[in-house]
Amino acid sequence: MNPKRIRENLNADNYFGQDVLVPANNGYVALSLAIALILNFLPLQGDILIFRPDFVAITIVFWGINHPHKMGMSVAFGMGLMMDVGNTSILGQHALAYCVTVYLTLILGRRLRLFSLIQQAPQIGVILFIMQIAIVLVAISSGSNLPGWQYFLATVTGALLWIPISFLLSMPLRQKPDPNAL
Amino acid sequence: MKTAPQFFRHGPGPFARLFVFAFLSCLLIAEDSRFKYFPELRQTIGVVIFPFQKIAYIPANIYDQIGEFIASFYLLEENIKLRQQYLENREQLLKLHSLEAENIQLRKLLVAVQKIETRTKAKAVLAEILYTPRDPFNHKITLNKGSQHHIQPGQAVIDDKGVVGQITQVYPWSSEVTLLTDKDHSVPVQVVRNSLRSVISGTGKNNELELRYLSVNTDIQPDDLLVTSGIGGVYPPGIPVAAVLKIERNPTDDFAQIISTPIAGVDRNRQVLILSLVQPTPNDPLEISKIESQKN
Numbered sequence: 001m002n003p004k005r006i007r008e009n010l011n012a013d014n015y016f017g018q019d020v021l022v023p024a025n026n027g028y029v030a031l032s033l034a035i036a037l038i039l040n041f042l043p044l045q046g047d048i049l050i051f052r053p054d055f056v057a058i059t060i061v062f063w064g065i066n067h068p069h070k071m072g073m074s075v076a077f078g079m080g081l082m083m084d085v086g087n088t089s090i091l092g093q094h095a096l097a098y099c100v101t102v103y104l105t106l107i108l109g110r111r112l113r114l115f116s117l118i119q120q121a122p123q124i125g126v127i128l129f130i131m132q133i134a135i136v137l138v139a140i141s142s143g144s145n146l147p148g149w150q151y152f153l154a155t156v157t158g159a160l161l162w163i164p165i166s167f168l169l170s171m172p173l174r175q176k177p178d179p180n181a182l
Numbered sequence: 183m184k185t186a187p188q189f190f191r192h193g194p195g196p197f198a199r200l201f202v203f204a205f206l207s208c209l210l211i212a213e214d215s216r217f218k219y220f221p222e223l224r225q226t227i228g229v230v231i232f233p234f235q236k237i238a239y240i241p242a243n244i245y246d247q248i249g250e251f252i253a254s255f256y257l258l259e260e261n262i263k264l265r266q267q268y269l270e271n272r273e274q275l276l277k278l279h280s281l282e283a284e285n286i287q288l289r290k291l292l293v294a295v296q297k298i299e300t301r302t303k304a305k306a307v308l309a310e311i312l313y314t315p316r317d318p319f320n321h322k323i324t325l326n327k328g329s330q331h332h333i334q335p336g337q338a339v340i341d342d343k344g345v346v347g348q349i350t351q352v353y354p355w356s357s358e359v360t361l362l363t364d365k366d367h368s369v370p371v372q373v374v375r376n377s378l379r380s381v382i383s384g385t386g387k388n389n390e391l392e393l394r395y396l397s398v399n400t401d402i403q404p405d406d407l408l409v410t411s412g413i414g415g416v417y418p419p420g421i422p423v424a425a426v427l428k429i430e431r432n433p434t435d436d437f438a439q440i441i442s443t444p445i446a447g448v449d450r451n452r453q454v455l456i457l458s459l460v461q462p463t464p465n466d467p468l469e470i471s472k473i474e475s476q477k478n
Contacts, residue, residue, distance in 0.1 A: 014213070024227040034234065035224075038234050039238075041235045041238035043239055060415050073200065081210075082227055082234075086234070086235060091210050091211050092206075092207040092209070092211040095207045095210065096204055096208070099200055099203040099207060102198050107196060109195040110257070115223075138211055141211070
């Protein structure tokens, strides 16, 4: 057994939702992504738009951390294209950002899994922040102006929403306690 | 073997994959922002995401419908309130309309008063029509000015356009006007075009006057304007009375039949002017008393 595995097992009682998830099937992943897409397309108006997190990005981060092999970069790329068309932004803007996100989760995923959901939240915030920077960079490269600092409030709400969203997404994947177990 | 540990999995590493997809993204970005070779790509993705967008609109639709449903209660209440308000306003509006019409009429009369005063030196008094008796044989109206307002029989009554009639009976607070169209009423007139003198009489019909006793070969034409001649001293000269409507020249008759219509709104209006008596020779009291004795 490698040492990381041992450390995880040792900490297992302190953190919930860790490494005890059963493998998700592809349908569940697709469903979660579809719901996230719909949530992103909600026709909201006014000030709430500033705080609207990128649900697709959060979902991608969830699968990238918890089931890296379920979250291929091609899927993220496809989701990004859909967001681009739905957002009427430049084609490839969100695609690039989501690919960066998946890359970050692939690198940091196993480390992040060690933390509790509340501890994960600020780190997820950093990932979402980097994603937004990628989006802003693409927008600037195509001649747009810099958005105000309020644009990055979506990262804060995204990080805060990470806790409930991650909890909800992992709920069907929890192992049910076996009453016959020792 | 999806759940195999990472070191068993084949394929490029994360960074290599990121590089490939980032490169692809950059190509797309360049294509979309600069060249736009494949507009179909965006359309295709648009078709794919359309159902998602449609579903995303459902909550908004439901929210709108619930909002409308709740609003309909308020609308009912509002409707009742607005209807009451409408009725109230409508009454005021009707009042306003009639006031406006009255105002216009009064303004016209004011102009007429000034004109008459400059032209004939006659004073004009405004009077309001109290009522018009429902008698088909007499064309008379009652005004709200009487002997208390120094109204005398024989005074001419005009409106802003022309002669309406003559005061024939005076009561303390009201007076009776015989209209032009009364069959017993006559006005000495002149044709403006050729100064032909005549007397115009009522026929007892609405809007119809008659020039009697003019021979068949008289020089008179349709649309000739007839104005008061001032002869007789009742009407100041030069006030329009009637316009000739039609002329029937029958050689077998002695006289031509000349029908004309009054210029003034004889059967219209609510306000009229009562002119002071014109004195043929203002400084001769004998003459005045003679005229008055003739009247009475």
